[in-house]
Amino acid sequence: MNKFEQLGLENNLLQAITDLGFETPSEVQEKVIPILLEQDTDLVALAQTGTGKTAAFGFPMLQKINIESRTTQGLILSPTRELCLQITNDIKTYGKYLKGLNVTAIYGGASITDQAKQVKRGTQIIVATPGRMKDMISRKLVNISKIEYAVLDEADEMLNMGFYEDITDILSHTPLDKSTWLFSATMPREVSTIAKKFMDNPVEITIGTKNQGTDSVSHEFYLVNARDRYLALKRLADANPDIFSVIFCRTKRDTQKVAEKLIEDGYNAGALHGDLSQNQRDLVMKSFRNKQIQMLVATDVAARGIDVENITHVINYQLPDEPEIYTHRSGRTGRAGKTGVSMVIVSKSELRKIKSIERIIKKQFTKKEIPDGMQICEVQLMSLANKIHNTEVNHEIDKYLDEINALFENDSKEALIKKFFSVEFTRFFNYYDKSKDLNAEAHHSSERDGGSNDNSTRYFINIGHKDGYDWMSLKDFLRDRLELGKDDVFKVDVKDSFSFFNTETGIKQKVLEFFTDFKENGRFVNVEVSEDKGRNRNRGRGRGGRYDDRRSGRRDDKRSGRRRTDSRHSSGNRSERRGNTNASRSRRSNFDSSPSFSGSSRPRRSRR
Numbered sequence: 001m002n003k004f005e006q007l008g009l010e011n012n013l014l015q016a017i018t019d020l021g022f023e024t025p026s027e028v029q030e031k032v033i034p035i036l037l038e039q040d041t042d043l044v045a046l047a048q049t050g051t052g053k054t055a056a057f058g059f060p061m062l063q064k065i066n067i068e069s070r071t072t073q074g075l076i077l078s079p080t081r082e083l084c085l086q087i088t089n090d091i092k093t094y095g096k097y098l099k100g101l102n103v104t105a106i107y108g109g110a111s112i113t114d115q116a117k118q119v120k121r122g123t124q125i126i127v128a129t130p131g132r133m134k135d136m137i138s139r140k141l142v143n144i145s146k147i148e149y150a151v152l153d154e155a156d157e158m159l160n161m162g163f164y165e166d167i168t169d170i171l172s173h174t175p176l177d178k179s180t181w182l183f184s185a186t187m188p189r190e191v192s193t194i195a196k197k198f199m200d201n202p203v204e205i206t207i208g209t210k211n212q213g214t215d216s217v218s219h220e221f222y223l224v225n226a227r228d229r230y231l232a233l234k235r236l237a238d239a240n241p242d243i244f245s246v247i248f249c250r251t252k253r254d255t256q257k258v259a260e261k262l263i264e265d266g267y268n269a270g271a272l273h274g275d276l277s278q279n280q281r282d283l284v285m286k287s288f289r290n291k292q293i294q295m296l297v298a299t300d301v302a303a304r305g306i307d308v309e310n311i312t313h314v315i316n317y318q319l320p321d322e323p324e325i326y327t328h329r330s331g332r333t334g335r336a337g338k339t340g341v342s343m344v345i346v347s348k349s350e351l352r353k354i355k356s357i358e359r360i361i362k363k364q365f366t367k368k369e370i371p372d373g374m375q376i377c378e379v380q381l382m383s384l385a386n387k388i389h390n391t392e393v394n395h396e397i398d399k400y401l402d403e404i405n406a407l408f409e410n411d412s413k414e415a416l417i418k419k420f421f422s423v424e425f426t427r428f429f430n431y432y433d434k435s436k437d438l439n440a441e442a443h444h445s446s447e448r449d450g451g452s453n454d455n456s457t458r459y460f461i462n463i464g465h466k467d468g469y470d471w472m473s474l475k476d477f478l479r480d481r482l483e484l485g486k487d488d489v490f491k492v493d494v495k496d497s498f499s500f501f502n503t504e505t506g507i508k509q510k511v512l513e514f515f516t517d518f519k520e521n522g523r524f525v526n527v528e529v530s531e532d533k534g535r536n537r538n539r540g541r542g543r544g545g546r547y548d549d550r551r552s553g554r555r556d557d558k559r560s561g562r563r564r565t566d567s568r569h570s571s572g573n574r575s576e577r578r579g580n581t582n583a584s585r586s587r588r589s590n591f592d593s594s595p596s597f598s599g600s601s602r603p604r605r606s607r608r
């Protein structure tokens with residue numbers, strides 16, 4: 001007998017479960033479903049993400065409502081539009097053998113009239129985001145005065161998002177004797193407050209330790225300098241050729257920016273955040289589900305509860321403000337019996353956050369090194385080799401084979417393999433050839449050396465006379481952008497295409513952070529800690545071997561529209577600029593980091 005049968009579910013639903021391929025109930029399902037089927041009770045269920053909570057409330061609700069009736073009997077509130085749509089689809093799938101079932105999604109950003117029409121046709125279950133739901137209630141477009149079951153899904157997140165009042169308002173339009181089921185991954189104080197307020201003696205089910213992360217996820221962190229975040233992200237992506245990931249940023253702006261840069265750098269990336277139109281968000285989610293997008297850059301709010309299968313990596317581009325949020329992020333991977341990796345790119349000042357997260361998830365992070373160029377070349381090469389090994393021959397090419405074979409008549413198999421792989425390898429090799437070590441410790445000595453003695457730090461900035469600055473206007477520019485006082489920027493020394501300046505060392509972090517990814521008039525303005533002028537700038541960088549060889553390289557600097565002629569400064573290698581915007585490849589790696597400002601009077605290098 002199917003294990004789901006033992007929970008008391010009826011045949012129509014069991015059939016759907018079989019179709020879904022669910023074989024055994026998850027722990028939360030096993031505990032929650034029988035209770036909800038047998039009793040009319042309030043319930044609080046805490047279980048980590050990816051444990052099948054939707055089915056835990058979905059199936060009982062479907063079994064208990066009266067399908068013959070067109071009255072709205074169930075209301076499910078969820079924090080985001082994406083989640084609302086996902087739950088709606090899930091419930092429809094679970095109830096696909098229930099004739100006459102109508103499930104309606106109510107969420108902002110789509111036509112309210114259409115949603116009202118759907119409701120009017122008679123819907124037994126409404127899945128809604130609080131904002132739009134409240135709106136529909138006040139316009140009398142829905143009637144929830146007869147509901148019997150109310151679900152607060154991802155309750156912690158709804159409260160985080162400030163939906164407390166909306167929820168209160170919505171529930172005030174529902175009957176007192178309904179059952180309320182609250183589902184949450186974590187149980188912050190706000191959730192227990194809401195449980196007390198809206199529930200009557202709820203049954204409490206806790207799966208695992210409260211707030212604990214899933215076992216199927218391993219946690220890693222990578223220590224880099226804050227300004228190297230983006231490069232580190234690309235390395236991590238390149239070191240995992242089959243990555244299918246969600247990348248979390250803290251703000252909508254960063255989310256958009258990182259996604260744009262990845263796209264520009266040739267990755268299949270997309271952004272998901274609240275400033276996009278509903279239509280854009282739907283498109284992004286669709287491409288992500290279809291795996292056309294390999295890297296979904298998202299805010300916490302927009303990605304909450306998103307269930308996409310087989311996400312291999314969650315990357316914390318920045319850590320969340322609240323350590324609890326980390327659980328939700330890492331819960332996007334390692335779902336439904338799969339394993340996943342949650343990576344954190346962290347700067348020194350954030351290291352203590354790792355500790356607080358460890359306390360919450362009750363797991364240790366592994367400290368990992370950002371792979372160096374050669375490691376990435378190797379991974380990419382072997383990945384290609386395996387792909388080729390496993391490729392089925394497409395006989396459409398047969399007709400061209402004579403010609404191709406003729407071309408290679410004189411090449412041995414060995415020679416051919418070498419040439420073939422060199423095509424791909426050289427791309428990565430050329431790019432990473434001049435790459436630096438991004439691991440923060442490796443920079444330590446040169447960081448300390450950076451700048452002049454005492455308490456001030458000297459910086460290099462890649463704008464100068466050519467860009468119309470003299471020392472006064474550059475000082476003004478810096479003070480204005482950094483919001484600094486009159487004497488906070490000093491020793492400004494403007495050269496032709498770059499300049500130097502000093503600030504108090506105390507605000508070094510601020511200066512560097514501010515100029516991470518900073519654009520002025522459409523071009524990137526770089527600021528780096530400068531080593532003493534005139535001395536060897538490469539001192540103390542890198543880890544030896546040829547990948548440290550920061551010999552002068554050419555660079556392709558499309559964005560600024562011109563080439564640099566100075567070769568004075570090569571300490572950073574952190575340029576993200578490159579001319580690689582050709583989007584025809586399925587996914588391409590990044591080819592940045594040629595030495596930043598080096599003799600580029602030579603012809604522009606073709607990237608492929």
Ligand code: ADP
Pocket residue numbers: 021022023024025026029047048049050051052053054055305307335336
């Ligand atoms: P949660 O809401 O707890 O984060 P979901 O309800 O979104 O989790 O479910 C996570 C994933 O697990 C979904 O893809 C779902 O289809 C799958 N799933 C749920 N229950 C089972 C089960 N009993 N067996 C196999 N897969 C399941």
Ligand code: MG
Pocket residue numbers: 053054153154305
């Ligand atoms: Mg869920």
